[in-house]
Amino acid sequence: xxxxxxxxSPHLQVYRPQLTSILSISHRLMGLALSVGTVFLVWQLVAxxxxxxxxxxxxxxxxxxxxxxxxxxxxxALFYHLANGIRHLVWDAGYxxxxxxxxxxxxxxxxxxIALTVIAWIVALGxxxxx
Amino acid sequence: xxxxxxxxxxxxVYGLGSARxxxxxxxxxxxxxxxxxxxxxxxxxxxxxxxxxxxxxxxxWVASPVPAILLILTLGVTCYHLAHGVQEVVEDYVHTEAxxxxxxxxxxxxxxxxAVAGIFSVLRIAFGS
Numbered sequence: 001x002x003x004x005x006x007x008x009s010p011h012l013q014v015y016r017p018q019l020t021s022i023l024s025i026s027h028r029l030m031g032l033a034l035s036v037g038t039v040f041l042v043w044q045l046v047a048x049x050x051x052x053x054x055x056x057x058x059x060x061x062x063x064x065x066x067x068x069x070x071x072x073x074x075x076x077a078l079f080y081h082l083a084n085g086i087r088h089l090v091w092d093a094g095y096x097x098x099x100x101x102x103x104x105x106x107x108x109x110x111x112x113x114i115a116l117t118v119i120a121w122i123v124a125l126g127x128x129x130x131x
Numbered sequence: 132x133x134x135x136x137x138x139x140x141x142x143x144v145y146g147l148g149s150a151r152x153x154x155x156x157x158x159x160x161x162x163x164x165x166x167x168x169x170x171x172x173x174x175x176x177x178x179x180x181x182x183x184x185x186x187x188x189x190x191x192w193v194a195s196p197v198p199a200i201l202l203i204l205t206l207g208v209t210c211y212h213l214a215h216g217v218q219e220v221v222e223d224y225v226h227t228e229a230x231x232x233x234x235x236x237x238x239x240x241x242x243x244x245x246a247v248a249g250i251f252s253v254l255r256i257a258f259g260s
Contacts, residue, residue, distance in 0.1 A: 028216075038209055038210070039245065041249075046252045049255045068182075071178075075175050082171055085167075085168070088164070089165065092161060120176060
């Protein structure tokens with residue numbers, strides 16, 4: 001039970017979902033996902049510093065289809081959080097608050113996150129193919 | 132981070148706010164966000180490019196001066212940003228005081244452990260096993 005006796009935000013269930021609210025909660029969810037992703041990337045560094053056997057253990061997961069899926073997800077979460085984070089910084093500077101601009105910037109964030117993820121992986125597959 | 136000039140005199144007297152130093156926390160989050168725009172962009176591209184790298188290849192990359200410096204900067208700023216970002220979420224959704232404080236302590240400790248483990252590993256690889 002809440003220990004404070006007053007209305008506590010946010011109430012995710014009581015509002016009709018809109019692009020703005022979906023992007024807002026997604027920003028937090030992607031941030032949490034990125035935090036988990038950071039644990040994996042630090043694991044990779046610790047494994048690489050520890051020795052070949054430890055690195056092989058890491059590669060066992062990272063090299064699997066699940067590892068690749070996690071990496072694609074991490075990259076999308078990062079591109080999304082980055083694009084929407086820039087949107088937040090623009091708001092912090094005092095711009096883009098009217099409704100039309102808020103929706104427009106939201107659409108740009110979604111398109112940018114998807115486009116950057118696709119481009120990054122096309123380039124990556126090119127690099128891997130060239131090896 | 133706790134620059135008193137970030138707050139109004141009245142706000143300082145009241146001593147209220149999310150964690151009694153909201154203005155400093157807000158500014159710290161903005162600074163780390165700005166730093167992470169170039170750093171995280173470099174990071175995601177570098178990580179994807181080295182995803183298939185074997186042990187020697189990965190270590191060779193981490194040991195090069197520019198990647199090592201950027202990795203250390205990225206790890207430090209990311210762990211700061213991560214700790215404060217997760218803190219915001221916890222403060223908004225965990226309404227039981229004891230659980231909230233316990234999770235916040237765990238998040239802070241975890242973020243410091245992540246940063247130290249990551250940065251130490253980069254330095255160890257860079258300066259030779």
